[in-house]
Amino acid sequence: MPLTSQILRYTAFSADPAGGNPAGVVLDASALDDSGMLEIAADLGYSETAFLTPDGTLRFFSPKAEVAFCGHATVATAVALAEHGAGPGDYVFKTPAGEIPVSVREVDGELRATLTSVQPHVKEIAEADLAEALAALDWPARDLDENLPPRIAFAGNNHLVIGAATRERLADLSYDFDRLKQLMERLELTTVQLAYRAGESVFHVRDPFPIGGVVEDPATGAAAVAFGAYARELGLVEEESVLTLHQGEDMGRPGVLTVTLKAGDSRVRVSGTAVALSA
Template identity: 50%
Template sequence: MTEVLRYAAFTTDQGGGNPAGVVLDAHGLSDAEMLAIAQDVGYSETAFLVAGGSKDGEVAADVRYFSPVAEVAFCGHATVATAVARAERHGPGALRLSTPAGPVSVDTRLEDGHLVGTLTSPPAHTRPVDPEVLDEALNALRWSRDDLDPAYPAHVGFAGNDHLLVAVRDRATLAALDYDYAALQALMAQERWTTAHLFWAEDVTTFHARDPFPPGGVIEDPATGAAAAAFGGYLRDLALVPLPSRVTIHQGHDMGRPSELLVDLVEDAETVAVSGRAAPIEQSGSGA
């Protein structure tokens, strides 16, 4: 019987963060079995790890991610949850992951009595959104161009998969989000976006975000590590933050699952580092 763990990522409280399923030993599982487990777990993603050999304290592993609807190329919160879950059982250290989106490294360490996972994303890049596509997105979000913050141009950011990046002028606009699920779902399928990363800048390095996730069958994600990495690449490439910087993203507050994602940006780097903690969710399922 497959052991399925449940963790909340980017929080120290099981009632916060983004829940993820974690299978630390996925040897022999078929695609259909992994999808069925993800559906049974019911979270936005479940990670399936197949650990390989180790060298110089580093463990190599293959990992795949499934939402209840389909496989996802890369998932940041499930990666952090997996790394913390494994570190609790085998001790902190380095994981070198092979994902469908490319190689991803994640390191775990103890800080103030809590395990912290830091993932290094695939290479990040960004591009402007086509104006007509942006208008479609705003229509689905029930926003107008007057709601947008001109300091942060709308882009599509990539760090393993594509994310729409849209900034609003006012925190209240973000808090009142009530979008057209079917319309946004259709547009995101057309554009192959994984989430819409909607944000408000509290200051130059502090942001509040909400992430609709219709491609995964989820109205909203309370913490999105992959989007945080893409967003970090966007901030760096457009020179919207001084370098080096640590960017703090507050996500999930408006849906009652507060999360904190820390994004470290340096010059002359293609990748982005995203850090967070993870808490086990009580009464984890032990079978599927």
């Protein structure tokens, strides 16, 4: 498998360099130790940078710390591999969260990657913890969508899902960074996924990410697969469904994440394009 040790820059879940979620990618990180990877991630300043070694191990670092799983950086890595000599095909990455199969196919002239999550699960959040999250967000309870009940969803890492009653509520995001970060550290959350349902299978989402050192993540593949598990677990969608998640619009970096649920398979898939960015 052709590899390169240079630092690549991609944006995932968009074919437009101005959209999606930027990620750093190092296809051969065999010469780097943990401090070296963290230094590169901090210098790049993206929400995540992915580091691959020739044995298929894939690790993710935010500017602040290592993260067990990152969807958009996985998609970026798979597309980067395809573009740097490996070509479209099927890969299996060994991540701290478990093995993640990824397929890369050319669709309408664009490379599109689909990753399959680890086994997901969904659990309730304590009332006091939810109250603290809402206080940190400055969201009154009346602004929540009662049809999207708050839950903690896992598909590689934990995400607190909170439903907004209106698109306007979702668009108005100004939160207490340190307060939300402290809650997320205590509950071991990676992001808070704020969601607005725009149609039967269409959602708009936003993901505060203070634990990674950034205010908001533009397109969050890990949260997308967790959200798919949440939607299925609560009976919000059919067991066999394709969901479209729009993210990044309120940040000026629009992206589209396609979440696929298959009957008889509890794992969740998320698909999207990725495109190289100039240094």
